[in-house]
Amino acid sequence: MVEAGSQYRQEALKPFMECALNVWKDTDPGIELVTASQMQKSTIKASKGKYCKEGGEELNGQLWSMLPEELVDRVLAFLPIHSLFRARTVCKRWSSIVFIPEFVDLRAKLSEVGCTEDSYYLMFPSYGENLDCSAYYPSSGHWQSLPSLSFLPAQVKTIRQGAGGLLLVLDNRTWVFHVCNPFTKSWREIPRLTHIGKECQTASAMVAAKDSKSYKIIAAGIAHTQVYDSMTNKWTVSSGFPGHLEILMFRRAVCRGILYIVALQAQELNRIGLVAYDVQTSHWMEIEDKLPPRFVNGHVVECGDYVAMVANVCTEERGHTTTTSLHVFKLHPVTKLWIEISRLPDQMFSEFMEERRLCGYSCVGVDGNVYITCSTGVRVLVFDTTICQWHWIENCPFPLNRGDTDGVHAGYSFKPSLNACA
Numbered sequence: 001m002v003e004a005g006s007q008y009r010q011e012a013l014k015p016f017m018e019c020a021l022n023v024w025k026d027t028d029p030g031i032e033l034v035t036a037s038q039m040q041k042s043t044i045k046a047s048k049g050k051y052c053k054e055g056g057e058e059l060n061g062q063l064w065s066m067l068p069e070e071l072v073d074r075v076l077a078f079l080p081i082h083s084l085f086r087a088r089t090v091c092k093r094w095s096s097i098v099f100i101p102e103f104v105d106l107r108a109k110l111s112e113v114g115c116t117e118d119s120y121y122l123m124f125p126s127y128g129e130n131l132d133c134s135a136y137y138p139s140s141g142h143w144q145s146l147p148s149l150s151f152l153p154a155q156v157k158t159i160r161q162g163a164g165g166l167l168l169v170l171d172n173r174t175w176v177f178h179v180c181n182p183f184t185k186s187w188r189e190i191p192r193l194t195h196i197g198k199e200c201q202t203a204s205a206m207v208a209a210k211d212s213k214s215y216k217i218i219a220a221g222i223a224h225t226q227v228y229d230s231m232t233n234k235w236t237v238s239s240g241f242p243g244h245l246e247i248l249m250f251r252r253a254v255c256r257g258i259l260y261i262v263a264l265q266a267q268e269l270n271r272i273g274l275v276a277y278d279v280q281t282s283h284w285m286e287i288e289d290k291l292p293p294r295f296v297n298g299h300v301v302e303c304g305d306y307v308a309m310v311a312n313v314c315t316e317e318r319g320h321t322t323t324t325s326l327h328v329f330k331l332h333p334v335t336k337l338w339i340e341i342s343r344l345p346d347q348m349f350s351e352f353m354e355e356r357r358l359c360g361y362s363c364v365g366v367d368g369n370v371y372i373t374c375s376t377g378v379r380v381l382v383f384d385t386t387i388c389q390w391h392w393i394e395n396c397p398f399p400l401n402r403g404d405t406d407g408v409h410a411g412y413s414f415k416p417s418l419n420a421c422a
Helices: 002-026 036-041 061-065 069-078 081-087 092-099 101-112 346-356
Strands: 045-047 050-052 120-125 133-137 142-146 158-163 166-171 176-181 186-189 203-208 215-220 224-229 234-239 245-255 258-265 268-278 283-287 295-303 306-317 320-331 338-343 361-366 369-374 380-384 389-392 409-414
Touching: 069 092, 069 101, 081 092, 092 101, 120 361, 120 369, 158 203, 158 409, 166 203, 176 215, 203 245, 203 258, 215 258, 245 306, 258 295, 268 295, 268 306, 306 361, 306 369, 320 346, 346 369, 346 380, 346 389, 361 409
Parallel strands: 245 295, 295 361
Antiparallel strands: 045 050, 120 133, 120 409, 133 142, 158 166, 166 176, 176 186, 203 215, 215 224, 224 234, 245 258, 258 268, 268 283, 295 306, 306 320, 320 338, 361 369, 369 380, 380 389
């Protein structure tokens, strides 16, 4: 067991050492613990407490232990958060570093200038006891297994959204919301909604401030729209969304402080459109332009500065409905007109339909990429909106079903933050 623990700590050190090779150049030139030629020419590996070059020549591990504390902190601050939390197993100080205000502030400053990690694509069971999480990290192209949300009260079941380094979680039985930071394990139970009932609760979402120090929760229904402000710890109530619309509660996205929800007109259920709620003005508005009638099963996603819609075309023949293609549309930010930007290539569409079979799919926007996940599978299709290209990512290697769900999974966009407080 001791040897296994030592090996784990050595593996945890690797990201730190690789990051150190890049960070050392920006530090005090007077620090000459390891020469430039040593650091630039060496590929560092962990081996029984020493770090070796590919050719076998050892670099003394004591050199790394002599680094000034402030330099070590700076290197740790550059690590992706999953590597940082793994590195916490190395020593007591590293274990407690995420709770040191100066370190948290340093990571926050790096994040503001884009020096830390991208957002993750998270996959959870849609409900269950454990709510174990798998996270896809785009920069590395690999999945990471993240801690479960077992620190939350046992009755909390459903993930609703991620925003500002926090997750919005709902107790389906009581309609009580919880907000948590999955990395620092801080959480808060939100006061009960002012109005509870079928007509009062349809769609929920969270909007976080840029500084990650405050957030708002929107609970939108036919009769009322209720908004919770973390700064006041209170709900306010305004009018509900337009009554002539059929709202698809789980097909929503937040972009630039506006909540967008897929909506169908009661008289034309085959016309896909959007309804939008401006959190600042507490005002609902309907996007007039609709997708052409042949498009169905619309999903709205956030793609940076604009929202996009994923929809498919279906044909009916002899009473059978067949999905024939999958398309992505962009909502023009000025004209508010839908513009088609891509169609899934035929070969990939065949693969997608084989993966999908008879189940549905969900869509999430993460840093300009659209992630499309079949509800009962772990294979994910990605559309990169910046270069208009489709690709599959590697299958999720971590089991998401622990026997307490029906196997249905849901995806979320999530940008980690140590200074996000529930």
